[in-house]
Amino acid sequence: MSQFWSDIVHQLTPYVPGEQPKMSKLIKLNTNECPYGPSPRALAAIREAVSDDLRLYPDPQADALKQAVANYFQLAPENVFVGNGSDEILAHTFHGLLKHDAPVLFPDISYSFYPVYCRLYDIEAAPVALRDDFAIAVEDYARPNGGVILPNPNAPTGRLLSLSAIEQLLQANPKSVVVVDEAYIDFGGESAAALVPRYPNLLVVQTLSKSRALAGLRVGFALGDPALIEALVRVKDSFNSYPLDRPAIQGAVAAIEDHDYFGDLCARVIATRERLTTGLERLGFSVIPSQANFVFTTHPKHQAADIAARLREDSIIVRHFRQPRIENYLRITVGTDEEIKQLLESLQRIVGA
Amino acid sequence: MSQFWSDIVHQLTPYVPGEQPKMSKLIKLNTNECPYGPSPRALAAIREAVSDDLRLYPDPQADALKQAVANYFQLAPENVFVGNGSDEILAHTFHGLLKHDAPVLFPDISYSFYPVYCRLYDIEAAPVALRDDFAIAVEDYARPNGGVILPNPNAPTGRLLSLSAIEQLLQANPKSVVVVDEAYIDFGGESAAALVPRYPNLLVVQTLSKSRALAGLRVGFALGDPALIEALVRVKDSFNSYPLDRPAIQGAVAAIEDHDYFGDLCARVIATRERLTTGLERLGFSVIPSQANFVFTTHPKHQAADIAARLREDSIIVRHFRQPRIENYLRITVGTDEEIKQLLESLQRIVGA
Numbered sequence: 001m002s003q004f005w006s007d008i009v010h011q012l013t014p015y016v017p018g019e020q021p022k023m024s025k026l027i028k029l030n031t032n033e034c035p036y037g038p039s040p041r042a043l044a045a046i047r048e049a050v051s052d053d054l055r056l057y058p059d060p061q062a063d064a065l066k067q068a069v070a071n072y073f074q075l076a077p078e079n080v081f082v083g084n085g086s087d088e089i090l091a092h093t094f095h096g097l098l099k100h101d102a103p104v105l106f107p108d109i110s111y112s113f114y115p116v117y118c119r120l121y122d123i124e125a126a127p128v129a130l131r132d133d134f135a136i137a138v139e140d141y142a143r144p145n146g147g148v149i150l151p152n153p154n155a156p157t158g159r160l161l162s163l164s165a166i167e168q169l170l171q172a173n174p175k176s177v178v179v180v181d182e183a184y185i186d187f188g189g190e191s192a193a194a195l196v197p198r199y200p201n202l203l204v205v206q207t208l209s210k211s212r213a214l215a216g217l218r219v220g221f222a223l224g225d226p227a228l229i230e231a232l233v234r235v236k237d238s239f240n241s242y243p244l245d246r247p248a249i250q251g252a253v254a255a256i257e258d259h260d261y262f263g264d265l266c267a268r269v270i271a272t273r274e275r276l277t278t279g280l281e282r283l284g285f286s287v288i289p290s291q292a293n294f295v296f297t298t299h300p301k302h303q304a305a306d307i308a309a310r311l312r313e314d315s316i317i318v319r320h321f322r323q324p325r326i327e328n329y330l331r332i333t334v335g336t337d338e339e340i341k342q343l344l345e346s347l348q349r350i351v352g353a
Numbered sequence: 354m355s356q357f358w359s360d361i362v363h364q365l366t367p368y369v370p371g372e373q374p375k376m377s378k379l380i381k382l383n384t385n386e387c388p389y390g391p392s393p394r395a396l397a398a399i400r401e402a403v404s405d406d407l408r409l410y411p412d413p414q415a416d417a418l419k420q421a422v423a424n425y426f427q428l429a430p431e432n433v434f435v436g437n438g439s440d441e442i443l444a445h446t447f448h449g450l451l452k453h454d455a456p457v458l459f460p461d462i463s464y465s466f467y468p469v470y471c472r473l474y475d476i477e478a479a480p481v482a483l484r485d486d487f488a489i490a491v492e493d494y495a496r497p498n499g500g501v502i503l504p505n506p507n508a509p510t511g512r513l514l515s516l517s518a519i520e521q522l523l524q525a526n527p528k529s530v531v532v533v534d535e536a537y538i539d540f541g542g543e544s545a546a547a548l549v550p551r552y553p554n555l556l557v558v559q560t561l562s563k564s565r566a567l568a569g570l571r572v573g574f575a576l577g578d579p580a581l582i583e584a585l586v587r588v589k590d591s592f593n594s595y596p597l598d599r600p601a602i603q604g605a606v607a608a609i610e611d612h613d614y615f616g617d618l619c620a621r622v623i624a625t626r627e628r629l630t631t632g633l634e635r636l637g638f639s640v641i642p643s644q645a646n647f648v649f650t651t652h653p654k655h656q657a658a659d660i661a662a663r664l665r666e667d668s669i670i671v672r673h674f675r676q677p678r679i680e681n682y683l684r685i686t687v688g689t690d691e692e693i694k695q696l697l698e699s700l701q702r703i704v705g706a
Contacts, residue, residue, distance in 0.1 A: 002580035004530045004554065006452035014590030017413050028409075037405025046407075046600065050399045052390025054569040054604075056381075057562070060370050084437055087593040099359035120591040177357045201357065209410070216407040216599035227355035237367030238473040240440045246569035247399070247600050251407075 008122065015116040018319055027316040027342060029333040032155075032184070032294050034213035036268065036336070038251075039261040042214065045254035049247040058246045061233075065244070068253040069221050073193045078226040081233065082252075084243040086183060086207035086220030089232070091117055093149075093203060096235040097177045097228060099123045100146030107136055109326055111151050111181065130154075130325075134288055134296075136161055138169045149179040153189055156321065156331040158290030160189045170199045177228065179203045186211035186266050187273070188291030193223050200225040210293055211266055212255045219244065219252040269293050273334045279344040283351050294333045296326075302351050304328045314346040361475065368469045371672055380669040380695060382686040385508075385537070385647050387566035389621065389689070391604075392614040395567065398607035402600040411602055413594045414586075421606040422574050426546045431579040434586065435605075437596040439536060439560035439573030442585070444470055446502075446556060449588040450530045450581060452476045453499030460489055462679055464504050464534065483507075483678075487641055487649075489514055491522045502532040506542055509674065509684040511643030513542045523552045530581065532556045539564035539619050540626070541644030546576050553578040563646055564619055565608045572597065572605040622646050626687045632697040633685075636704055647686045649679075655704050657681045667699040 001010065018031035037043075066077040073079075083089040094117040098104045103126035106114045110127075118125040128140050134157045141148050148169065153160040170178050178201055180192045185206065192204050203224040209215035222232060236243065244252075255262075273295065277287045280297050288296045298304060308320040308330060319331040332343070354363065371384035390396075419430040426432075436442040447470040451457045456479035459467045471478040481493050487510040494501050501522065506513040523531050531554055533545045538559065545557050556577040562568035575585060589596065597605075608615075626648065630640045633650050641649045651657060661673040661683060672684040685696070 002584065003528065004450055004581060005584045006449050008452065009449045009584045009587050012587045012591045014587050015594060016590075017410070017594040020410055020412055022412070031410060033410065034408045037408050043403055043405075043407070046403045047400060049569075050396055050403070050600075052396075054396070054399075055387045055390050055566040057370070057373055057384055057386065057568040058571070059373055059375070085593060085595060087595070091592045096359050096362045097357055099361065116591045120588070175356065213408040215410040215595075216402075218411070218595055218598040228357060231355065231358045231362045234362050234365045234367050235473070237369075238365045238469045239444045240438060241368060241370040242438060242440070242568075242571055245571040245598065245601055247403075248598055 008120065011119055013116065013119060015113045019317065021317065025315060027335060027339045029335050029339065029343065030317045030319040032210060032333045033215050034210060034265065034269065034293065035334065035339065036213055036265055038213040039255050039258040041258045041261070042251045042255035046217070046247045046251035049250040054246060058242050058244060058249055060241045062244050062249050065249050065252050068256045072256050073223060075193070075196060075223060079196055079223050079229060081222040081229045082244060083220050083236065085209065085218040086181070086205050087113065088243060089205055089220050089222050090181065091120070092232050092235045092239070093179055093205070093222070094118065094123060095121050096231040097203065098147035098149065098179070102144050102146035104147045104149060105141050105145045106149045107154060109134065109157065111155055114149060130157070134159055138165050138172070141169055142172045145173065145176050147177045147179065148173055149181060151181040151183060152192070153184045153290065153292040155184065155292065156294070156319070156326070157288050157296045158292040158294060159288060160291035163190050163192060163195070166192050167195065170195065170202055174201060177201050177203055179205060182206045183210055184292035187269055187293045196223050196225065200227065203228050208252055208255060211262065213265065214251065214255055217248050217251055219248050269334050272337055272340055275337065276332070276334055276340045279340070283344070283347055294331050296329050296331050298329045299351055304330045307347070307350055310350045311346055316343055316346055361473065364472055366469065366472060368466045372670065374670065378668060380688060380692045382688050382692065382696065383670045383672040385563060385686045386568050387563060387618065387622065387646065388687065388692065389566055389618055391566040392608050392611040394611045394614070395604045395608035399600045399604035402603040407599060411595050411597060411599045415597050415602045418597070418602050418605050421609045425609050426576060428546070428549060428576060432549055432576055432582060434575040434582045435597060436573050436589070438562065438571040439534070439558050440466060441596060442558055442573050442575050443534065444473070445585050445588045445592070446532055446558070446575070447471065447476060448474050449584040450556065451500035451502065451532070455497050455499035457500045457502060458494050458498045459502045460507060462487065462510065464508055467502060483510070487512055491518045491525070494522055495525045498526065498529050500530045500532065501526055502534060504534040504536060505545070506537045506643065506645045508537065508645065509647070509672070509679070510641050510649045511645040511647060512641060513644035516543050516545060516548070519545050520548060523548065523555055527554060530554050530556055532558060535559045536563055537645035540623055540646045549576050549578065553580065556581050561605055561608060564615065566618065567604065567608055570601050570604055572601050622687050625690050625693055628690065629685070629687055629693045632693065636697070636700055647684050649682050649684050651682045652704055657683045660700070660703055663703045664699055669696055669699055
C-alpha cells in the first residue's frame with residue numbers, strides 16, 4: 001500500500017502462476033509444459049537471429065509470423081494478431097473487446113487469469129458454474145453479456161467442447177465477442193479457426209507454449225475477423241510497439257512451418273496421456289476425460305493435497321488448486337513415458353494398490 | 354469501427370514508431386538504434402539459451418536479471434522491475450502509478466508515446482511547453498499533478514537536465530511519482546539511479562535498446578523505492594506472468610555485466626556524435642546540444658521535410674516529425690563514422706556549402 005499507487009493497484013489480486021522451481025532433477029508435471037524440446041528447425045532459426053542485427057528493432061507488426069500463421073490456418077494475415085505469449089493477447093482482448101457494460105461470462109472452474117484481467121480493466125465478471133461432471137453446457141451462456149471466454153479444452157479439467165457446441169455459442173451471442181482460448185487444442189480437439197470466416201464475433205487464441213514446446217520463447221496468436229484484429233492492434237500499438245523480439249519471431253515462424261515435428265510431438269503426448277489415464281485408473285483414481293496435455297484426477301480415499309505433498313517428497317511436482325469444488329483434484333501434466341512411469345510408481349506407494 | 358470494440362478502442366490514437374524498412378543497404382538513422390552490435394558475451398549467452406529448455410517457462414520474476422541490474426547500480430533487487438522493453442514498463446507505470454485525479458505533466462515536445470498511454474488508461478494529460486530553446490525548466494512543473502514524466506536527455510531534442518534539476522523536481526513534487534525516462538542517459542548524462550535511496554517518489558526507467566545495442570531483444574528495467582516496484586509487479590502479474598523470454602533474460606544479464614564493451618561502445622558513439630555535430634554546423638545547420646545518441650537539427654534555408662525526402666533518395670533515412678514547433682527539425686541518429694561521412698556528403702549536395 002502506498003499513496004503513489006493508482007486506485008486500481010489496490011484492487012488487484014495478481015495471478016499466481018504454477019511454481020517454476022530453480023532446482024533441477026525434478027519431475028515437473030505442474031505447468032503443462034511439453035516434455036519434449038521444440039522443433040530443431042525452430043532452434044536453428046532462433047540461433048540464426050542471434051547476431052549483430054539484435055541492435056535493430058524487430059518488425060513491429062511481425063508480418064512474417066502473421067503470414068506463417070495465416071498460411072497454417074488458410075486464413076489471411078488480416079485475420080491474425082500475434083503477441084508476447086497468449087496471456088498478453090488475452091489481456092489486450094479483455095481491454096479492447098470484452099470491456100462493455102454487461103458482464104463477461106466464463107466458467108467458474110477455468111483459467112484463473114480471467115477474473116484477474118477483469119479486475120485489471122475494471123470489467124464485471126459473471127462466472128458460470130460448470131455442471132456437476134465439470135462439463136460446460138453452452139445453453140448456460142445464453143444470457144445478457146459483454147463477452148464470453150472459455151478455454152477449449154477447458155483447464156484444469158481437460159474436457160473438450162465440440163465444434164458444433166462452439167457454433168451454438170456463437171449463434172446465441174451474435175452481439176458479443178466469443179473468445180475460444182485454445183491453448184491445449186492440439187492434443188485432441190478441433191480448432192475453431194475454421195469458423196473464423198463465418199463468425200465475425202469469434203476470436204480464437206492459441207499459444208506456442210504447449211504443443212510447439214516453446215513456453216520459454218513467449219509467443220501466442222489470435223485469429224478473428226479483421227475488425228476484431230484491428231481492435232487488438234490498436235491496443236497493442238498504444239501499449240508496446242515491439243512486443244516480440246527478433247529471436248522469438250524467427251523461431252515461431254520455423255516452429256509453425258515444421259508440420260512433421262509438430263504432428264509427431266502431439267501424437268507422442270496423446271499416447272502417453274492414455275497410458276497415464278489407464279495407470280491412474282488402475283490405482284483407483286477417477287480421471288476426467290482429457291483432450292489436453294494434462295489430466296484432472298481425484299482419488300476416493302486420499303486427499304489431493306496429501307498426495308501432492310507426498311509426491312513432492314519424491315521430487316515430483318503436480319498442481320493442486322485450493323479452490324471450492326476442485327480441492328480434492330490434482331492436475332497432472334503429461335510428461336515423458338519415463339516420468340509417468342516414475343509418477344505411477346510413486347503413486348502406487350502413496351495410495352496402495 | 355465495430356460494435357465489438359470497447360469504448361476505449363475508439364478513442365485511441367496509437368503510437369507510430371519510426372519506420373522499420375525491410376530492405377537492406379539503407380543508412381538507417383531514424384530510430385536511434387546503436388550502430389554497433391551488442392556485447393559478444395551477450396550474444397554467447399543468448400545462444401546458450403537456445404536449447405530444449407525453451408520448452409519450459411522462463412522465471413516469471415527474472416530474478417537473475419533483477420540481481421544483475423541491482424549489482425550494476427548498487428541497489429537491491431527489491432528496487433528493480435524488468436519488462437519487455439521500456440515501453441511495456443512505461444505502460445504499466447502509467448496504469449499503476451500515474452493514474453490519479455490530477456493530470457500527468459510531461460514536456461509538450463517529448464516522447465510521443467506518453468499521450469498515447471494517457472488515452473489507453475484514461476488519464477488526463479497536461480503537456481508543459483518547453484522553453485523557446487527547447488529547454489525543460491523544472492519550475493514549470495510546480496503545479497498540481499498526478500505524476501510527472503520526462504525523458505532525460507529529452508527526445509527528440511537531446512537536451513540533458515542536470516541531476517540537481519531532477520532533485521529540484523523531486524522535492525517540488527513529494528506527493529507525485531516523478532518518472533525519469535533514461536533511454537539515452539548513457540551517452541553523456543548522469544543517471545538519477547543514485548537518487549533512488551533518497552526519494553521514494555522517483556522511478557528511473559532504462560532500456561537495453563540503445564546503449565546496450567539490444568533493441569531486437571526487448572528488455573528494459575525500472576529502478577525505484579520498493580513500494581513503487583511493488584505497484585509495477587502487481588500490474589505485471591495481472592497482465593502477463595512471463596513477459597521476458599529465456600534468451601532475453603540470459604542475454605540481458607550478460608550485456609549488463611560486460612562493463613568494458615559497454616564503456617567502449619558509448620565512447621565511440623559520443624565521439625561520432627561530436628564529429629556529426631561539427632559537420633552539420635559546417636553546412637550551416639543549427640544543432641541543439643545533445644547528450645544522446647542522436648542530434649536534433651535545423652537549417653535556416655532548407656525545409657526539414659525536403660531535406661529528409663532528398664536524403665531518402667540517397668537511401669538515408671532520418672526522422673522528421675510533422676508536429677508544431679519542430680516541423681523544421683530533423684532527428685538524426687548517430688551512426689558509424691562511415692555512415693555519418695556519407696550523410697554529410699549527401700547533405701552537402703542538398704544544402705550546398
